[in-house]
Amino acid sequence: MFATRFDPSASQNGSQKVADKKARLLGKLKRKNRNHDSTKETQKNNELPTEDMDGDSEMKDAYSENQSGENQVDKSSDEQTLKRKRNGSDSDSDSISDSSSDSESESESDGETKAVLDEETKMTHSSIISRFKNAMEKQPNPDTEETEMDMEIEPIELKDVAPLPQFKLPRDKHLYSQSYKNKSLDWLTKPAYYDTSITKPFQDFQPSIHSIIMKNLKNEFKAENAFSVQVTLIQELLKDIIRGKLDPKPRGDYLINAATGSGKTLSYLVPIVQYIVGSSSEIRIKDSGIQSIIIVPTKPLVHQVYADALKLTKGTDINVMALKSGGDVSISDERKKIGSKLVDILITTPGRIVEHLDILDVKALRFLVVDEADRLLNQNFQDWCDLVMDKIETTYNAENEGLDLKFKLRCIKLVLSATLTTNSEKLTHLRLFRPRLVIVNSESTSELYQLPRTLDEKYLRIPEKLSYFKPLILLRFFQWIDKSGFLYNNSGLIFTKSNESSIRLNKLLNIMADKFGMGTQLSIGSINSMMDNQERAKMLKKFDTNGGILICTDLLSRGINLNSIKFVINYDLPGSTKEYIHRIGRTARAGNIGSAVTLCYGDGEFKWFKKVVYSGQQINRNGKNIVDIKFVKDRAEAEENADKETEEKTDVFELNLTDGEKQIYEECLKSL
Structure with a gap:
């Protein structure tokens, strides 16, 4: 009925008995192992040759002394063990003299020793053994693996990947105008062909060319008749200039593909000079800024176009400037002249104009000429095309903010080459507006180069x-x-x-x-x-x-x-x-x-x-x-x-x- 009361002394005595019993069993096991090793050494020594044993008396004496010493150690250890047994229990005192009971007690002690050792091993490595068992349980069973493979695999239901819902783009006016301008590339597949044999006197042009320009064409260029590309481009641009005075609706850009030596330089210089000079009754504002930029690929071509522009503007107040890298004029002097807003026509290479782009004022720009366009678009030095177009578009949008697209002023882009590229990816960098492709060829054939x-x-x-x-x-x-x-x-x-x-x-x-x-x-x-x-x-x-x-x-x-x-x-x-x-x-x-x-x-x-x-x-x-x-x-x-x-x-x-x-x-x- 009553619970057993906890006795601290009893627990201490119990633990002491367990410890004594453990030490006694361990000592007996060590002694047994020692006797077993000595028995093996005795057998080995007995098997030695007699000649060696008789010949070395010192080895025999050492051997006998070793054997006697070991026997004495064994006897002393046995006496100590017997004393411990007498002190531990009185009931075992009668069984010491009996040799048969000794053998039985030895076997029992061996079993108890092994049991104690196994129990200690289990207690010490219990956590490791438990983890090992868990890992082995998780390993797949090869017997059951074959059966699982034989089972039929359930079909997986396939579903189409649906696109994520997208938000609608805002109807921004600038985005709409860009998509409207480049909504079709039909102009690349449907060019306007003009025969190379067409010629016409400059004095018969309608609208008529300014008298000063006519004089310079005759005296400086010895030219009285215009070639096919000149007839085509000059007349169309002169019509756009007159229409622009009455109707500010923006005109389209031009892409001209004509043979080398056909007079492409004069075909764009004459309309540009005509626009700047105007009629004799008009008063021209000299500090309005750059009205035309001509971009060419090489320095020799800059000098040639500059020389032709000087000849054509002889007798006028038009200021023509050429950006010459490595020339007499330094970059600082060029920047001062550009910043004065007294330049009307600027002739440059793409790399040179990029250096002055930060101070370049293009508010009054009405003509942008890209001569030898295929080479310029292929090299695209310093990303000049995107930089120049960004400058023009930014100024165009800022100056005409609030105006409708139909009445905004914009520059006309003239793209010319004898081997004009038809790669739409490269032409996209020019950001053309309603482009018109003109091919000066003898016949309306598929041959692009003349x-x-x-x-x-x-x-x-x-x-x-x-x-x-x-x-x-x-x-x-x-x-x-x-x-x-x-x-x-x-x-x-x-x-x-x-x-x-x-x-x-x-x-x-x-x-x-x-x-x-x-x-x-x-x-x-x-x-x-x-x-x-x-x-x-x-x-x-x-x-x-x-x-x-x-x-x-x-x-x-x-x-x-x-x-x-x-x-x-x-x-x-x-x-x-x-x-x-x-x-x-x-x-x-x-x-x-x-x-x-x-x-x-x-x-x-x-x-x-x-x-x-x-x-x-x-x-x-x-x-x-x-x-x-x-x-x-x-x-x-x-x-x-x-x-x-x-x-x-x-x-x-x-x-x-x-x-x-x-x-x-x-x-x-x-x-x-």
Whole structure:
């Protein structure tokens, strides 16, 4: 009925008994292990050879002493164990003398010892064992795994991914106007074609051209009749200028694709000057700001357009400025002049205008001209296009805020090139407004590029093994005369692939001309982008006046208008169809006669030339074919094997290099 009362002394005595029992059992187990080890050592020592044991008396004595010492230790440990047993329990005192009872007690003590050790191991590692059991229970059973795989997999219901609901865009006026302007690209697929044979006197234009401009056209440019591109663009722009005075509704932009040498520069300069000058009864505000910006790709083209603008504005108060990097005027002086708002027409390269964009005032801008647009859009230096268009659009929106789209003033963009790109992604950067694509071509065909009517194309195919003598072959070509009696030794351009090639070829040709006694017949010079503006302008003026041979790079392939150029030779092949058109377009300009010759060494260059020239059938040659100049080493042998009728109509280039000529050529290369 009553609970057992807790006795602290009893608990201490119980724990002490357990500890004593544990120590006694552990001692007995150690003694047993020691006896077992000594028995093994005794057996090993007994198995030793008798010869060794008899021969070493000292080893025998040590062995016997060791055995006696161990026996004494064992006896002492046994006596201590017996004393502990007598003190621990009185009931076990009678069983000590009995040997059989000793063996039974030893076996019982061994079992108790193992049980205690197992219990301690379980208590010490219980947490580890429990975690191990949990982990083993989580492992998959290989027997049940096969059965689960055999079970049929329930089909998963597939659902379509529905788009997330989107908010409607706000009907912002600016966004609406942009989508309205670029809602269709039909103007790219439906261009307006104009025949290249159309000409018209400037005095018959309606609306009429200002008298000062007419005078400058006649005296400075010696031009009385307008070419096809001039007739098309000048008349349309003059009509837009007159309509803009009565109706401020914005006009569309123009994209002009016309052949090289067709007069594109005057086609946009005449309307711009006409707009700035106005009629004689009007008073012009001189400090209104920049009214026209003309962007061209190269510095030589800046100088050329600047010179033409000065000629056309002669006798007027129009201020024309050209941004010339590396010229006499520093950047700080240019910024002061631009900030004075006294500049009417600004001619620049894209990189130069970006430097002055922060102070540029375009409030009065009415014309933006992008000449050689395909090259400008391809290079896109410093992201000039987006920066300039952002400047114009920001000013346009700020100045016309609150006005309706139909009555906002905006500048007309004129985009011109002989190889105008039709890539809508690149044209998008110009942010065109109601663009009109005008192609000046002889017929309404799919051919986009137009060559001058008076241009003759030829090519010379030379074996590849003679490419080592390429400069010597060019020197011999200067002495060649074709069937029409034309001599290729004066007023010609030689196009190379790089500045280094042009400089090296110029030096080598001058050395060879002296060695072969042709120094008095040839005047060879070089022009490249490494020269400064003054030196380049001086070289061009000398060539235009005195003639000679001018070795150049693609720097001169665009926009250079020199009517004195009679032929062009592609010493190195052009990189594309567009570059080929621009190179050969330096001759046969403004109705003059010209010839273009391409040198092809080996089958590889000839295949590339065919790919460039006939690529996609994009070039309109006005019904002409490319003439193949026949290459022979022995003219007499070639004439015997050739048909006389075809031989009389075919141009033949004979090249029979002697050992003496080859030796002189080697000496020239060493002296270079």
